[in-house]
Amino acid sequence: MSRSSGFDRQITIFSPEGRLYQIEYVFKAIRNVGASTVAIRGDDCVVIAVHKKVSDKLFDPSSITCFHRISEHVALAAVGMSADSLAIAADARSESAEFMYNYGYEMPVDLVAQRMADKAATKTQQTWMRPHGCAGLFFGIDIERGPALYRTDPAGTSVGYKACALGNKETELTAFLEKSLGEDATEPADLSLNGAIKLAVAAMRDAIGNEVVVGDLEVMVVSGENAVPRMVGTEEMEGV
Numbered sequence: 001m002s003r004s005s006g007f008d009r010q011i012t013i014f015s016p017e018g019r020l021y022q023i024e025y026v027f028k029a030i031r032n033v034g035a036s037t038v039a040i041r042g043d044d045c046v047v048i049a050v051h052k053k054v055s056d057k058l059f060d061p062s063s064i065t066c067f068h069r070i071s072e073h074v075a076l077a078a079v080g081m082s083a084d085s086l087a088i089a090a091d092a093r094s095e096s097a098e099f100m101y102n103y104g105y106e107m108p109v110d111l112v113a114q115r116m117a118d119k120a121a122t123k124t125q126q127t128w129m130r131p132h133g134c135a136g137l138f139f140g141i142d143i144e145r146g147p148a149l150y151r152t153d154p155a156g157t158s159v160g161y162k163a164c165a166l167g168n169k170e171t172e173l174t175a176f177l178e179k180s181l182g183e184d185a186t187e188p189a190d191l192s193l194n195g196a197i198k199l200a201v202a203a204m205r206d207a208i209g210n211e212v213v214v215g216d217l218e219v220m221v222v223s224g225e226n227a228v229p230r231m232v233g234t235e236e237m238e239g240v
Helices: 021-033 082-103 109-122 170-181 193-208 234-239
Strands: 037-041 045-051 067-069 074-080 134-142 146-152 158-160 163-166 217-223
Touching (some): 021 074, 037 134, 037 146, 037 170, 045 146, 045 193, 067 082, 074 082, 074 217, 109 134, 109 146, 109 158, 134 217, 193 217
Antiparallel strands (some): 037 045, 037 163, 067 074, 146 158
16 A cells, blocks of 8 residues: 555554554654764763764854753764754753752663653654654763663664764764674774774764865764763864
C-alpha cells in the first residue's frame, strides 16, 4: 500500500508494513538540516566536533552553536532544527535542576539522556504533538563509570556509544569511525584528549574534504582533569 493512502499523515498510525512514516521523515530532516557532527569517547575524555554551517553570510558565526550546558558537568550537542534544540536543552536543564533539588547531587549523564528519550517517545504517541526535529548527544564524566556519551533521537531511544556521528555527513563519518575504532582497525587508536581531538578532525576531513580547517569546527571537550565541559579555541586546536 502506498503512502498516498494516508499512513504518512498521522504520526500515531502504523502503515500495513509496520512503519511510522513521520518518524522516518524526521530522521531525514536531521540529516538534511543538521551540521555534520562527530563524537568520540576517549580514555578519560569525550570530544564532540561540529562542522559549522552558516547559511547567511551576514550571520555572526559566534552566535550559532550546537552546544548547550545542561549542568555543571553535563553538556548537550543538539543536531538538527535549532529551535527544537533549544526546547530539548531547556527540558534537560529543568529535569537536571529538579533532580539536584530532590536528591542533592547532579543528575548522571545516562539518566538525563533517558529522561529526554522518554519525553521524545511521548511525542510519537500523541496526535497533537510532533517529534522534535533534532537528535542529541549528551556527554560528561560519570563519577562511577568515567567518560559517558549517549545519543538520543526523536524515536525515543537512548544508547551509549564509544563513538558516533550525526548530521549531513553521518554515513561518511560513521564509516571513518568504524574503520579507525572497529575490530578491523590496523592499530589501536590514541584516545587521549589530544588523540581524540586529532581523530575527530581527521574524520571531518575524510568526510567533507581536506579543505576543512580548524576554524570551521566548533569543538567541545570534557576530560577527567576537571570534568567541566569547555570549548576548545582555535589556537589550542592548531597546537594539537
